[in-house]
Structures are given as structure tokens and as C-alpha cells.
Amino acid sequence: MLAPSPNIVSSPPAPRADASIVAGEDAPTWLAAAFAIAGTLVAVMSAALWQQAAAAPDTVAAAAVPQTMITQPAPKPSDTPVPLPALITAPPMPLPSAIPIEPPAPPVSTARTEPQSAAKAPAxxxxxxxxxxxxxxxxxxxxxxxxxxxxxxxxxxxxxxxxxxxxxxxxxxxxxxxxxxxxxxxxxxxxxxxxxxxxxxxxxxxxxxxxxxxxxxxxxxxxxxxxxxxxxxxxxxxxxxxxxx
CATH class of the missing domain: 3.30.1330.60 (OmpA-like domain)
Incomplete structure (x- = not known):
């Protein structure tokens, strides 16, 4: 029979788990808070990605409308000339007739009446x-x-x-x-x-x-x-x- 090797260290016996403790219940409090925050971030990012995916088709459709309008070929001008409206010629206005201007009447001279009044009223x-x-x-x-x-x-x-x-x-x-x-x-x-x-x-x-x-x-x-x-x-x-x- 061989003797045991002196380099081998025997490990102590592992403690026996208590059957009434749930796994992870004895975890520290900060670890539970970290998992809660991580779960919240994952939920927010998932909702944002879902909203972005729902709005993407509308944006693509709206961007496609201007391209369709730009790529439409312009209508060719018609070879048939469009007749211009006939010019309406106004009847000639009659020239104003010349109005004769009468010469102004000469001022009435009072020199003749003064001697008469002087003759009627003697000095x-x-x-x-x-x-x-x-x-x-x-x-x-x-x-x-x-x-x-x-x-x-x-x-x-x-x-x-x-x-x-x-x-x-x-x-x-x-x-x-x-x-x-x-x-x-x-x-x-x-x-x-x-x-x-x-x-x-x-x-x-x-x-x-x-x-x-x-x-x-x-x-x-x-x-x-x-x-x-x-x-x-x-x-x-x-x-x-x-x-x-």
C-alpha cells in the first residue's frame, strides 16, 4: 500500500446548502439595483427602435414623391400655333373745335363823365x-x-x-x-x-x-x-x- 503524497492538500468539506434559501436571495442589494436599471434601459431602447421602425416607411414614401415629380418628362410644346386675339382699334377721337375768343372789352373811360359832373356842379x-x-x-x-x-x-x-x-x-x-x-x-x-x-x-x-x-x-x-x-x-x-x- 502506497503512502499519501505530502504535496496534496486536502480541501475542507464544502458547506451544505440550506434547502430553504432561494438561489440569489443572498446576493448584495447593489446588484439587484443594477439589474433593475439595466432592464429599464433595455425596455426604453426597444420602444425607441420600434417607433423608429414604424416611422421609416412614411419617410421613405415622402422622399420618393419629389423624385417622381422631378423625373416626369415635361410636356412637349404643341406644334400648332396659338392664334393671338384680334386687336380692337378704337375709333379716332374727334378734334376739339376751335372756340372763338372774343377780345376783351375796352375799359370804360371815366374821363368824359368827370367834366360833365364838373359842369353840372359849378365851383x-x-x-x-x-x-x-x-x-x-x-x-x-x-x-x-x-x-x-x-x-x-x-x-x-x-x-x-x-x-x-x-x-x-x-x-x-x-x-x-x-x-x-x-x-x-x-x-x-x-x-x-x-x-x-x-x-x-x-x-x-x-x-x-x-x-x-x-x-x-x-x-x-x-x-x-x-x-x-x-x-x-x-x-x-x-x-x-x-x-x-
């Missing part, structure tokens, strides 16, 4: 008034003053701002200095009466003396007077003598 004038005096007196004749006032009121209605010119006269009797003083006093007396009656506040008094006396008795009576005029208004052709009643 206004004022006949000087004469107030008589007695010899050597400075008192105006009452009747002459009354008539002169009526005439002056009408004349000043048209010339309200005019000035009454009063010029005193004397006859040739007496000295020259006396006649100048007498004629001035007569003009001044007339002005005072007119001012008192409210005829006009604008009056100018002057003395002519005896320079215009004619010498005879009748002329001397006519020289003893005061002559009234309106400044700015021309004298009429004759001298209006105030008549006594």
Missing part, C-alpha cells in the same frame, strides 16, 4: 356881404346885420371851420388916420355883434381906410360900410349889398 363861391353905416358912426345898420346873419348861417353850415373876414371902410372926408381908425372900429363892431349872436368864433378884422372912396355923395354913402367874406372860398362876380327895408 362854389361866396358873394361878399356889405353892412352899411351912417356918416361918422360905428353902429351897423340893424337890417343889414339881420340879413347878413341869415346868409352866414347857411354858408357856415358847409364850411363850419372857416374864418369870417371883416374889412371896414370909410369915405374920403376927414384925415387918413381918422378914416383908418373909423373903418377898423366899424369892422370891430360887426364882429362883436356876430360873436354875440353865436355865428362863428373865428373872425379876422382889418381896416381899409378911405382908399377906395370915389368922392361924390352917393359914392361916399356906399363907402361907409364893412365887407364880410369867408376865408378859403372864392368871391362871386358881384358884391351883394345888404338892402335896407
Amino acid at each position: 362854389e363861391c361866396f358873394a361878399p356881404l356889405a353892412i352899411a353905416f351912417e356918416r361918422g358912426s360905428t353902429r351897423p345898420h340893424p337890417g343889414d346885420m339881420k340879413r347878413a346873419q341869415a346868409v352866414l348861417q347857411k354858408a357856415l353850415a358847409r364850411h363850419g371851420d372857416a374864418t369870417i373876414l371883416i374889412e371896414g371902410h370909410a369915405d374920403a372926408s376927414g384925415s387918413e388916420d381918422l378914416n383908418v381908425l373909423l373903418s377898423y372900429s366899424r369892422a370891430k363892431a360887426v364882429a362883436e355883434l356876430l360873436k354875440k349872436d353865436g355865428i362863428s368864433p373865428r373872425m379876422s378884422v382889418s381896416a381899409a381906410g378911405a382908399g377906395l372912396a370915389r368922392g361924390d355923395s352917393q359914392a361916399a354913402a356906399n363907402d361907409r360900410k364893412a365887407v364880410l367874406r369867408i376865408a378859403g372860398v372864392d368871391d362871386c362876380d358881384h358884391l351883394t349889398e345888404a338892402k335896407r327895408p
Whole structure:
């Protein structure tokens, strides 16, 4: 009988498995979690591949449509010429008839009417008034003053701002200095009466003396007077003598 070899090591007896433990139940917890994650990934990838496979035929069909449309041959143009529509010619428009233009009427001249109106309205004038005096007196004749006032009121209605010119006269009797003083006093007396009656506040008094006396008795009576005029208004052709009643 051979002796046992010293190099052979006898293994210990394996433990006997418990009949109540399921295989893998004693596996660690992290291994179970890893298998769960791997299973989830496999399921997600399978679903994605399935959806991609279902959509692939539609994409291929959609891509094939443009190729079919491009590859279709273009229709050949017809050899028969297409008739063009007939041109419609519009009737010629009639030319506008020439409208005669009347020459403008010449402007109406007013130069002819002005002389006519001037002829109808003669230039206004004022006949000087004469107030008589007695010899050597400075008192105006009452009747002459009354008539002169009526005439002056009408004349000043048209010339309200005019000035009454009063010029005193004397006859040739007496000295020259006396006649100048007498004629001035007569003009001044007339002005005072007119001012008192409210005829006009604008009056100018002057003395002519005896320079215009004619010498005879009748002329001397006519020289003893005061002559009234309106400044700015021309004298009429004759001298209006105030008549006594």
C-alpha cells in the first residue's frame, strides 16, 4: 500500500446548502439595483427602435414623391400655333373745335363823365356881404346885420371851420388916420355883434381906410360900410349889398 503524497492538500468539506434559501436571495442589494436599471434601459431602447421602425416607411414614401415629380418628362410644346386675339382699334377721337375768343372789352373811360359832373356842379363861391353905416358912426345898420346873419348861417353850415373876414371902410372926408381908425372900429363892431349872436368864433378884422372912396355923395354913402367874406372860398362876380327895408 502506497503512502499519501505530502504535496496534496486536502480541501475542507464544502458547506451544505440550506434547502430553504432561494438561489440569489443572498446576493448584495447593489446588484439587484443594477439589474433593475439595466432592464429599464433595455425596455426604453426597444420602444425607441420600434417607433423608429414604424416611422421609416412614411419617410421613405415622402422622399420618393419629389423624385417622381422631378423625373416626369415635361410636356412637349404643341406644334400648332396659338392664334393671338384680334386687336380692337378704337375709333379716332374727334378734334376739339376751335372756340372763338372774343377780345376783351375796352375799359370804360371815366374821363368824359368827370367834366360833365364838373359842369353840372359849378365851383362854389361866396358873394361878399356889405353892412352899411351912417356918416361918422360905428353902429351897423340893424337890417343889414339881420340879413347878413341869415346868409352866414347857411354858408357856415358847409364850411363850419372857416374864418369870417371883416374889412371896414370909410369915405374920403376927414384925415387918413381918422378914416383908418373909423373903418377898423366899424369892422370891430360887426364882429362883436356876430360873436354875440353865436355865428362863428373865428373872425379876422382889418381896416381899409378911405382908399377906395370915389368922392361924390352917393359914392361916399356906399363907402361907409364893412365887407364880410369867408376865408378859403372864392368871391362871386358881384358884391351883394345888404338892402335896407
